[in-house]
Each structure stands twice: as C-alpha cells, then as structure tokens.
Amino acid sequence: MSQIEQTWADAPGLKGWLSTMDHKRVGVRFVVTTLVFFALAGLLAAVMRLQLARADNHLVGPDLYNQLFSVHGTAMMFLFAVPVMEAVALYLIPLMVGTRAVAFPRLNAYGYWLFLFGGVMLFVVFALNIGPEAGWFNYVPLSGPEFSAGKRSDFWAQLITFTEVSALIGAIVIITTAFKMRAPGMTLARMPLFVWAMVVTAFMIVFAMPSVMLASTFLITDRLISTQFYNPAEGGDVLLWQHLFWFFGHPEVYIIFVPALGMISEILPTFARRRVVGYAAMVIALVAIAFLSFGLWVHHMFTTGLPPLGMSFFTAASIMIALPTGLQIFCWIATLATGKRVQFATPLLFVIGFFFIFIIGGLTGVMLGATTLDSQLHDSYFVVAHLHYVLIGGAVFPLFGGFYYWFPKLTGRMLSERAGRWNFWLFFIGFNVAFFPMHILGLQGMPRRVYTYSAASGWENLNLLSTVGAVTIAVSMLVFLVNVVVSMRRRERAPDNPWNASGLEWATSCPPPAYNFMAIPVVNSRTPLWEKEFPVAEVTGLPEILRTTLVTRLHDAEPDHVAILPSPSIWPFLAALATTVMFIGSVFTPWAMVWGAVPVAITLIGWFWPDKEETARMLSIEVKPPEGEARVEALREVLS
Amino acid sequence: MNHEVLAPAGPLSSQIAQLFWIFVGVAAVVYLVVIGFLVAALRRRNEANARTAVRAVSVAVGITSVILLGLGLSDFFAQRVIAATPKDPLRVRVTAHQWWWEIEYSDGQPSRRVRTANELRIPTQRPVELELTADDVIHSFWVPSLQGKKDLLPGYTTRLDLVASRPGVYEGQCAEFCGFQHAHMSIDVIALDPEEYSRWYDAQLASAPEPSDPVALHGREVFMGSTCVMCHNIQGTDASGSVGPDLTHVAGRRRLAAGTLPNTLVNLAGWIRDPQAVKPGTRMPATQLSGEDLAALTTYLSELR
Numbered sequence: 001m002s003q004i005e006q007t008w009a010d011a012p013g014l015k016g017w018l019s020t021m022d023h024k025r026v027g028v029r030f031v032v033t034t035l036v037f038f039a040l041a042g043l044l045a046a047v048m049r050l051q052l053a054r055a056d057n058h059l060v061g062p063d064l065y066n067q068l069f070s071v072h073g074t075a076m077m078f079l080f081a082v083p084v085m086e087a088v089a090l091y092l093i094p095l096m097v098g099t100r101a102v103a104f105p106r107l108n109a110y111g112y113w114l115f116l117f118g119g120v121m122l123f124v125v126f127a128l129n130i131g132p133e134a135g136w137f138n139y140v141p142l143s144g145p146e147f148s149a150g151k152r153s154d155f156w157a158q159l160i161t162f163t164e165v166s167a168l169i170g171a172i173v174i175i176t177t178a179f180k181m182r183a184p185g186m187t188l189a190r191m192p193l194f195v196w197a198m199v200v201t202a203f204m205i206v207f208a209m210p211s212v213m214l215a216s217t218f219l220i221t222d223r224l225i226s227t228q229f230y231n232p233a234e235g236g237d238v239l240l241w242q243h244l245f246w247f248f249g250h251p252e253v254y255i256i257f258v259p260a261l262g263m264i265s266e267i268l269p270t271f272a273r274r275r276v277v278g279y280a281a282m283v284i285a286l287v288a289i290a291f292l293s294f295g296l297w298v299h300h301m302f303t304t305g306l307p308p309l310g311m312s313f314f315t316a317a318s319i320m321i322a323l324p325t326g327l328q329i330f331c332w333i334a335t336l337a338t339g340k341r342v343q344f345a346t347p348l349l350f351v352i353g354f355f356f357i358f359i360i361g362g363l364t365g366v367m368l369g370a371t372t373l374d375s376q377l378h379d380s381y382f383v384v385a386h387l388h389y390v391l392i393g394g395a396v397f398p399l400f401g402g403f404y405y406w407f408p409k410l411t412g413r414m415l416s417e418r419a420g421r422w423n424f425w426l427f428f429i430g431f432n433v434a435f436f437p438m439h440i441l442g443l444q445g446m447p448r449r450v451y452t453y454s455a456a457s458g459w460e461n462l463n464l465l466s467t468v469g470a471v472t473i474a475v476s477m478l479v480f481l482v483n484v485v486v487s488m489r490r491r492e493r494a495p496d497n498p499w500n501a502s503g504l505e506w507a508t509s510c511p512p513p514a515y516n517f518m519a520i521p522v523v524n525s526r527t528p529l530w531e532k533e534f535p536v537a538e539v540t541g542l543p544e545i546l547r548t549t550l551v552t553r554l555h556d557a558e559p560d561h562v563a564i565l566p567s568p569s570i571w572p573f574l575a576a577l578a579t580t581v582m583f584i585g586s587v588f589t590p591w592a593m594v595w596g597a598v599p600v601a602i603t604l605i606g607w608f609w610p611d612k613e614e615t616a617r618m619l620s621i622e623v624k625p626p627e628g629e630a631r632v633e634a635l636r637e638v639l640s
Numbered sequence: 641m642n643h644e645v646l647a648p649a650g651p652l653s654s655q656i657a658q659l660f661w662i663f664v665g666v667a668a669v670v671y672l673v674v675i676g677f678l679v680a681a682l683r684r685r686n687e688a689n690a691r692t693a694v695r696a697v698s699v700a701v702g703i704t705s706v707i708l709l710g711l712g713l714s715d716f717f718a719q720r721v722i723a724a725t726p727k728d729p730l731r732v733r734v735t736a737h738q739w740w741w742e743i744e745y746s747d748g749q750p751s752r753r754v755r756t757a758n759e760l761r762i763p764t765q766r767p768v769e770l771e772l773t774a775d776d777v778i779h780s781f782w783v784p785s786l787q788g789k790k791d792l793l794p795g796y797t798t799r800l801d802l803v804a805s806r807p808g809v810y811e812g813q814c815a816e817f818c819g820f821q822h823a824h825m826s827i828d829v830i831a832l833d834p835e836e837y838s839r840w841y842d843a844q845l846a847s848a849p850e851p852s853d854p855v856a857l858h859g860r861e862v863f864m865g866s867t868c869v870m871c872h873n874i875q876g877t878d879a880s881g882s883v884g885p886d887l888t889h890v891a892g893r894r895r896l897a898a899g900t901l902p903n904t905l906v907n908l909a910g911w912i913r914d915p916q917a918v919k920p921g922t923r924m925p926a927t928q929l930s931g932e933d934l935a936a937l938t939t940y941l942s943e944l945r
Binding site: 239 | 645659684693694711738777784796820921
C-alpha cells in the first residue's frame with residue numbers, strides 16, 4: 001500500500017465504518033438513507049391513494065389518514081427532497097472541484113448521523129401510532145397544546161430540529177468546499193453549474209432555515225412550558241406561524257429545485273456534446289431565483305384576508321420568478337439545438353421528462369401566484385397536482401437522471417439502459433395519470449387533506465384513475481430498485497469516463513480512491529476534460545503522511561495554503577447519539593436540554609481531543625522559516 | 641354538480657372563471673411553443689447556428705416578460721373588481737367550529753336576528769357580506785360556484801362577499817385542514833328569489849312550533865330530559881345551549897352534521913344514537929335512549945320546520 005493510500009484508508013470493520021470521514025462513503029450512505037425514506041413516504045402515499053380510490057371508503061379512518069399525509073409530506077420534504085440534493089452534492093462537489101475531501105469532514109459525518117437518527121425517530125413514532133397529524137406545515141392552533149394532545153406535534157417539531165441542524169451543517173460544508181477548495185485555475189467563472197447551484201442552495205438554506213427553527217421552537221415552548229406565542233386568547237397570533245413557516249417554506253421549494261437545475265446543466269450538455277449556452281446567464285438566473293424566492297412567501301397566505309394591495313406585491317414576485325426559470329429552459333433548448341447529434345441515453349430521457357412535466361407545473365404556478373385564481377385553487381387538489389408537478393417533475397426526474405448519470409461514478413458499474421427505459425416510461429406515464437386528474441378534481445371543488453368523500457360529489461372516477469397512476473409509479477420504482485441491485489452484481493465495470501463528459505469528477509477512477517485524485521489537476525477551462533490537453537499541470541508537493549489538500553482563493557482559485565484535514569474519528573457518531581438523546585428527551589421534559597447538554601459536551605471534547613501520533617506527524621512536516629538574508633530572498637520569491 | 645370553479649353562478653366567481661380561462665389559454669400556447677422548440681432541437685439533423693440560438697433565447701425572455709406582465713395586470717384588475725366594497729349588503733356572521741358552521745344574520749333590531757347552522761340561505765342578486773371567524777382552529781369557507789375561499793381564523797375577523805345570480809343549492813366545504821373531520825365539514829348555500837327569501841327569513845324568526853301529537857310531545861320531554869339540552873338551543877323552549885348547532889328549525893335543513901348525511905328520519909335517528917359511528921371524532925356524544933324514546937325524539941325534531 002502506498003503512503004497516500006495508507007494515510008487516507010479507514011480502519012477495517014465496524015469501527016472504521018462508524019468513524020469514516022470519507023465524503024464518498026458518507027455521501028453514498030446519505031443518498032441511500034434518503035432513498036429509504038423516499039420509499040417509505042411513497043408507500044404512505046400509496047395507502048392514501050388506495051383509501052381515496054373509492055368514495056366513502058373505510059380502508060383507513062381519519063386518525064390514521066391524518067398521520068399518513070402528515071408523515072408523507074414531512075418525510076418527502078425534510079427527509080428526502082432537501083437532504084438527497086445535499087447528499088449528492090456532498091459526494092460530488094469535492095470531485096467536481098478537484099479536491100480530496102469536503103471541508104469539515106467530522107462535522108459532515110455528524111450531520112449525517114443526526115439526520116439518520118431524526119428520520120428514524122419520525123418513522124418509529126409513526127409505527128407507534130403517535131406520528132405527526134397536523135400536516136407538513138403543521139399550522140397552529142391545530143398543532144398547539146389545546147388541539148393536538150399527546151406528543152405527536154412535539155415529535156414533528158423535534159424532527160424539524162434534527163433536519164435543520166443537519167441541513168445547516170451540509171450547507172456550511174458545501175459553501176466552504178466550493179469556495180475554498182477548488183483546484184487551481186478553477187475560477188468562479190469556471191465552476192461547474194451544479195456546484196454553482198449548490199452554493200446558491202446552501203446560502204438559501206443558511207438564510208431560510210433559522211426562520212423555521214424559530215417557528216418550531218416557539219411551538220415547542222408553547223406546548224412544553226406554556227408560552228403563548230400562538231394563542232390568540234393570550235395575545236398570541238395564529239398567523240405568526242404562517243409568516244415564519246412560509247418565509248422558510250417557499251425558499252424550501254427552491255432549495256429542492258435549484259440543485260436539480262444544476263444537475264440538468266451537467267447532464268444535458270454531455271449528451272448534446274456541447275458547452276451549455278449562456279453560462280453567465282445561467283448563474284445569474286440561479287442567484288435571481290434565490291433572491292426572489294424570499295419575496296413570495298405570502299402567496300401561501302392569499303386567503304387569510306391580508307390587504308389586497310400588499311398581496312399584489314407578492315403576486316408580482318411570484319410571477320416574476322418564472323422569468324429566470326424560463327431563461328434556463330430556453331438556454332438548455334438552445335444547447336440541444338446547437339450541439340452535436342443528441343444521444344438519447346437514459347439520463348437524458350429523465351431530463352426530457354423534466355421539460356414535459358415541469359413546464360406544466362411552472363405554468364400552474366403562475367396561476368397560483370395570481371391572487372384571484374389562488375382564492376379558488378388554494379388548498380384544493382389543484383394545488384396537490386401543482387406541487388407534485390413541480391417537485392417530482394422539477395426535482396425528482398432530474399434526480400433520477402442524475403442517478404443513472406453518476407451511478408458508474410459511485411459504484412463502478414453502469415445501470416442497465418433497457419431497464420432504465422422501462423423505469424422512465426412507467427414513471428412518466430404513471431406520474432401523469434396519477435397527478436393530472438388532480439387539477440380537474442381541484443376545479444371540481446375537492447379540498448386537499450380529506451380522508452374520504454361522498455359518492456354524490458362526483459369525484460370517484462378521477463380519483464380511481466389517479467390511484468391507477470400511483471400504482472404504476474410504484475412499479476417503476478420497483479424496476480429502478482431491481483436495476484440497481486442487478487447492475488451492482490452483474491453488469492460490466494464502467495470505464496472512467498463512460499459518458500465522455502467534461503467535468504473533473506470524471507478525471508479519476510470509478511469509483512474514486514479514498515483520496516479522490518492522486519494529483520490535484522490544474523484547470524484552465526470550464527470543460528477541462530474536453531480540452532485537447534488535460535491536465536495542463538498537476539499540483540505537487542502535498543505531504544502524504546497526513547490528510548492534506550490544497551486551499552485556494554475564493555474568486556480566482558490561486559493556491560493559498562495547504563490544509564490538514566482531520567483523521568477518522570468515532571466521536572462525531574457519539575456526539576450525534578448524545579444530541580439525539582437530548583432532542584428526543586426534550587419532547588418529554590424541558591430538563592432534557594439541561595442534563596442532555598452534559599453528554600453532548602463530553603463527546604465534543606472527545607471530538608476535539610488531539611491525537612498524539614497525528615500531532616507528531618504534523619510537527620514532522622513543519623518547516624522552520626529561513627532566517628536573515630535567506631528569509632528576504634524567500635519572501636521575494638513568494639511575492640513575485 | 642354545484643361545487644365547481646368552472647360552473648360559476650355569480651358575477652364574482654364568473655370573473656375568476658374568465659380569468660382562469662385566459663391563463664389556461666396563454667399557458668397552453670406557451671407550453672406548445674416551448675415543447676415544439678424542444679422537440680425540434682432534439683430531432684434536428686444539423687447543428688443550429690449558435691449566434692441565432694442566443695438571439696432566440698433573448699427574444700424568448702422578452703416575450704416571456706411581456707406575457708407575465710400581461711397576466712399580472714389582468715389579475716390585478718380582476719382583483720380590484722372582486723375586492724370592491726358592495727352596496728347595501730346583507731350581513732351574515734359565520735363562525736367555524738370543529739366541525740360545523742354557525743351562522744348569524746345580523747339586523748339593526750335584535751329581535752330580527754336569526755341563528756342557524758350549516759346552511760346559509762341568501763337572496764339572489766343581492767351582495768352578501770360574510771364576517772368570518774373561528775373559535776377553535778383555522779378553517780376556510782369555500783363555495784366554488786359563488787366565490788373564492790377565505791380563511792376563518794381564531795382572533796381575526798375576515799370578510800368575504802358573495803353574490804348569487806340565480807336560485808340554486810351551492811355546496812361548499814371547509815378548505816383548510818382542521819383536524820379529524822375536516823372531510824365532513826360542508827356548507828350549503830341556498831340562493832332564493834328575494835320574496836321567497838323574505839318568507840323563509842320571517843319563518844326563521846318564529847319560535848319552534850309546539851309538538852302536534854303525544855309522540856312528539858314525549859320527544860320534547862326526552863330532549864329536555866337528556867344531555868341534548870346542554871349543547872343545543874331550541875327557541876321557545878328551555879333548551880338554550882350554545883355549544884352545538886341551533887336546532888329551532890333543524891327539520892328545514894337539507895343535510896345533517898355539516899353535510900355528512902341527507903336529512904331523513906332514519907339518518908337523524910342513527911346520528912343521535914351513535915354520532916361517532918357516522919363521524920368519528922365529532923364533539924357530539926352518543927345518547928343512551930330506548931327505541932321508543934329515540935323514535936319520539938326523532939319525531940319531535942322532524943317537526944321543527
């Protein structure tokens with residue numbers, strides 16, 4: 001084993017598994033975890049569709065149904081859509097920007113474990129019939145102490161705490177990695193669009209999440225220690241929740257959607273064999289979406305009796321956000337039109353599916369942004385249709401494209417193209433059969449979140465059709481699962497750059513070694529692997545007896561210094577366990593915050609406790625600065 | 641069906657339906673054009689000229705801006721029409737409860753105020769101004785054929801104007817998730833000719849009729865002697881509870897338990913005997929009554945027209 005392999009290797013066995021700092025191992029684990037939650041939340045949706053397939057159905061009662069849709073929505077948003085994008089990014093970004101690890105690898109591992117424990121908590125309490133029951137946006141006073149007895153809403157609020165802490169950690173890691181650890185020469189203007197999209201997303205997370213943390217903390221204290229933030233009888237306000245929640249909740253939609261836009265900008269040019277048209281416009285569009293997304297939360301509240309002129313402002317912002325999104329769509333079409341002959345591989349099929357589905361969702365979004373139309377469509381099945389068109393069409397289709405595209409990178413195997421086509425067509429058809437009829441149901445007056453409806457309503461046939469579509473989606477997911485399992489076992493090994501793509505992540509082997517790149521490449525192009533010469537140069541001189549990588553300057557990626565990254569440690573795992581005990585304990589008593597802080601503090605001390613052997617290695621590579629005349633000479637060299 | 645957004649029965653809902661069709665028309669054209677370009681880009685033989693493509697993108701962005709501006713303005717003007725203050729409206733206060741609607745017609749003279757539940761009767765052609773509030777959780781008043789929805793929030797009073805152009809029964813349902821029986825919280829808006837409406841209104845002012853026969857008389861005794869009296873009001877009797885719906889003229893209503901059942905004798909009896917079987921979670925408890933008492937009670941209530 002060479003020195004670099006030895007330095008970056010994890011310990012064998014369970015301990016190594018629990019203490020790994022490798023962003024690729026953590027990333028794959030993270031992706032798989034989110035997919036398990038996706039499958040579970042999808043099964044809940046299937047039960048709802050079975051219940052609604054017939055009028056006056058008694059398959060499930062109101063109590064279970066309310067938990068079903070609450071857990072479905074909460075899990076899909078907080079345990080799948082947001083974290084899966086971050087998980088993919090935490091895997092890919094170091095490879096895309098040409099570095100050896102993520103920034104803050106221990107924090108990154110801690111964020112993953114916390115996410116896992118929070119997600120497991122949600123499904124365990126659901127299995128115990130004490131799952132959240134007030135919907136994924138958990139309006140007060142329905143979720144408050146008076147109308148939601150027991151601990152159901154407390155678990156919801158603590159789930160938010162878990163996932164928010166994890167999401168914020170992911171955001172910090174992504175921003176730092178993308179800003180400070182890019183390969184030399186990869187200026188901001190050469191950063192891959194997926195990395196741009198994730199930087200924008202991470203900043204949105206940083207600004208949006210505190211709002212929902214505040215909202216859910218108010219809720220917890222209302223419920224646990226009788227504060228009265230949301231109780232109108234004591235001077236509290238029920239609309240306060242909605243403002244705080246949607247100030248987070250609308251950017252949240254774009255936190256899910258913007259990474260998907262980034263994925264499309266990576267996948268589509270590869271199969272059009274051309275650089276993306278309008279790179280600068282794309283970046284500006286992403287940033288514009290991020291800013292605008294913070295100015296339209298009130299369109300979730302158009303029916304609460306706010307003043308009309310004030311609402312018009314939010315209508316303007318809601319409609320305006322279609323512009324940067326439209327711009328990206330036009331640029332992609334232009335990329336396809338001006339590229340070489342288009343190659344219809346499965347990843348591109350999913351991207352094409354995105355266009356067909358998402359544009360419908362975008363157009364119904366413009367309708368919902370208009371106050372008058374929203375007064376009819378709001379909280380009806382039309383909205384259920386719209387949000388699934390936007391989220392599944394806008395985010396899940398590109399994400400599946402991404403799975404097919406980056407699967408060889410993660411596993412070293414190609415997914416079957418034939419099964420991929422079945423997967424795509426079943427998903428595409430099933431999706432439209434399941435969700436298009438919901439537009440009509442909404443227009444026919446069917447409100448969302450009803451556990452049943454009468455036969456006299458006339459909604460039965462379309463609901464049945466929708467259920468048929470849902471079953472088709474389930475079959476398509478099964479095809480995907482089988483494809484993954486069979487391909488992992490049987491398919492041939494993938495070449496290092498199977499799609500002949502342009503990004504740095506394809507400049508190393510599939511799957512990459514623990515240290516990603518034997519030598520960090522120097523980049524002089526936006527599409528380095530499509531240049532005649534690659535790499536133009538390589539970074540040399542990084543010490544190999546420690547986990548080191550190069551830190552570069554923010555805007556021009558000029559080398560700045562060498563960073564020593566921490567070694568594997570089990571403490572982040574233990575710290576996450578301690579934090580979990582504290583969070584779950586505080587569902588039952590406020591004292592958990594006091595006594596629970598002790599084990600957290602202990603594990604954090606362990607986390608930062610220096611390792612003797614490692615310190616010795618650090619000292620061994622320290623170079624004493626030259627003195628006297630030689631020092632002046634050395635400085636002169638650096639400055640030139 | 642009388643609960644459709646696109647089958648408007650009043651000027652306000654017509655305005656919204658018209659706007660909806662404008663948006664749908666524009667959206668359909670935009671969709672077809674964009675998808676047309678996409679398909680052309682995927683199927684082309686030769687590479688398009690890059691400069692032309694960039695120019696096409698700029699033009700598309702320009703056109704999109706104009707379309708969005710137009711849609712935004714059309715919404716703005718429609719909203720001005722809908723939000724305009726009506727002249728001489730009929731004022732009705734609607735209070736939402738888990739899971740029924742309390743309705744109070746206001747009048748300058750206290751003796752001419754009317755309380756009812758789950759059924760809002762209005763005269764045609766006259767604007768009705770609803771004052772909406774809730775006393776527990778958030779609900780939303782939505783009768784799609786007549787108007788868009790408006791939330792009822794504890795601690796707030798919101799306003800919603802309704803106008804019905806022609807007589808008819810317009811069904812609606814609570815649109816904001818409000819707990820267990822959100823699915824069974826319907827409201828009927830019944831628009832009547834103005835004269836018919838006046839006759840109905842005058843009848844509502846009257847106290848409950850005296851029972852006509854011994855069975856009904858017994859039924860009244862059962863009512864007054866059981867827990868019913870704790871929650872319900874029947875004008876002209878000792879029953880003056882205000883927790884549940886006013887029953888003074890309950891027999892005149894179309895449906896029972898906020899739209900859960902058609903108002904028939906059998907349904908009424910079944911509902912009184914075991915409300916939890918019909919509408920699990922409802923605030924109304926089961927009442928232990930002998931078959932004879934139940935029949936008498938049902939008879940009495942069915943006379944309260």
